[in-house]
Amino acid sequence: MNSNNLYCVMNTKGGVGKTEITKALAYALAENGEKYKIYEFDLCNSSYNYENSEYFNEDVAINISNTEDMMNLAKLTLDYLDKEYNIIIDVGGGADAINVSNMLAKTNFQVKYIIPVSKSLKSLKNVVETIELIGKDKEIYFVLNQVVDPKKIEDEFMFFYGNKKRQITSFKKQFNYPFTSLPYSVFYELSDAYGMYIGDLAKLSQELDFETAANQFREEHIIKNNDVEGYEQSFASYLNSIDANLVTKQILSNFSVLV
Numbered sequence: 001m002n003s004n005n006l007y008c009v010m011n012t013k014g015g016v017g018k019t020e021i022t023k024a025l026a027y028a029l030a031e032n033g034e035k036y037k038i039y040e041f042d043l044c045n046s047s048y049n050y051e052n053s054e055y056f057n058e059d060v061a062i063n064i065s066n067t068e069d070m071m072n073l074a075k076l077t078l079d080y081l082d083k084e085y086n087i088i089i090d091v092g093g094g095a096d097a098i099n100v101s102n103m104l105a106k107t108n109f110q111v112k113y114i115i116p117v118s119k120s121l122k123s124l125k126n127v128v129e130t131i132e133l134i135g136k137d138k139e140i141y142f143v144l145n146q147v148v149d150p151k152k153i154e155d156e157f158m159f160f161y162g163n164k165k166r167q168i169t170s171f172k173k174q175f176n177y178p179f180t181s182l183p184y185s186v187f188y189e190l191s192d193a194y195g196m197y198i199g200d201l202a203k204l205s206q207e208l209d210f211e212t213a214a215n216q217f218r219e220e221h222i223i224k225n226n227d228v229e230g231y232e233q234s235f236a237s238y239l240n241s242i243d244a245n246l247v248t249k250q251i252l253s254n255f256s257v258l259v
């Protein structure tokens with residue numbers, strides 16, 4: 001507990017899961033009783049990714065749209081030296097990755113770099129580019145993102161694992177950094193649409209067992225208000241919560257190597 005890690009989630013490519021991985025990591029830290037701050041360096045995207053959740057709100061998330069923004073850099077340094085917080089930097093693509101790696105290169109901070117890896121062969125070029133930006137000798141972890149079936153991960157991530165029969169050389173062997181994975185789920189976006197994180201959505205089914213929930217919804221909607229639609233809605237949220245909970249369990253288990 002109270003480990004004081006500085007994580008930097010980085011990939012020169014956009015849309016590979018940097019923000020989703022940042023959230024999963026923060027969630028794993030929170031469930032471990034750790035404090036964290038999220039610094040979002042995103043020149044292109046000024047939309048807030050971290051709000052409305054028990055896990056993400058304006059108290060933990062700082063948005064920086066400019067690496068020249070010395071005040072925020074000073075704040076990050078203070079938080080790092082404070083030792084009370086884990087810091088996660090969610091870096092935007094392209095120029096953001098270059099700017100942040102240059103910025104961190106000027107410090108002697110002990111950084112754990114996390115690089116999202118997707119299934120596409122083309123995107124592995126971005127992984128190589130990102131490793132070169134960071135420096136090969138740094139502490140680097142890969143997170144294979146959007147794993148549908150953990151039992152078939154070697155097929156899903158054929159270009160990462162390599163495949164002898166198909167004569168695909170192994171990226172994993174070439175780079176040999178430790179790695180873990182983030183499960184694919186529609187519930188990240190579904191809970192986001194409700195203004196929550198998947199961890200918030202999972203809470204309902206963690207706190208109420210199925211039978212109690214069903215009775216409660218019946219009492220509240222049918223018996224008191226004769227509101228079938230309201231009952232069905234509550235029931236659907238509960239079922240979504242069960243699925244969300246399965247995903248959060250996987251996140252906690254997979255990310256225990258990082259926290």
Ligand SMILES: Nc1ncnc2c1ncn2[C@@H]1O[C@H](COP(=O)(O)OP(=O)(O)O)[C@@H](O)[C@H]1O
Pocket residue numbers: 013014015016017018019020021145146147182183184185186188189
């Ligand atoms: N493991 C996943 N399962 C399902 N959807 C995902 C997953 N990872 C990312 N996504 C979705 O893909 C989109 C891009 O992901 P995001 O984390 O925003 O990428 P980046 O920050 O690298 O640009 C988002 O809509 C996000 O919710």
Ligand SMILES: [Mg+2]
Pocket residue numbers: 018019090091092
């Ligand atoms: Mg992002």
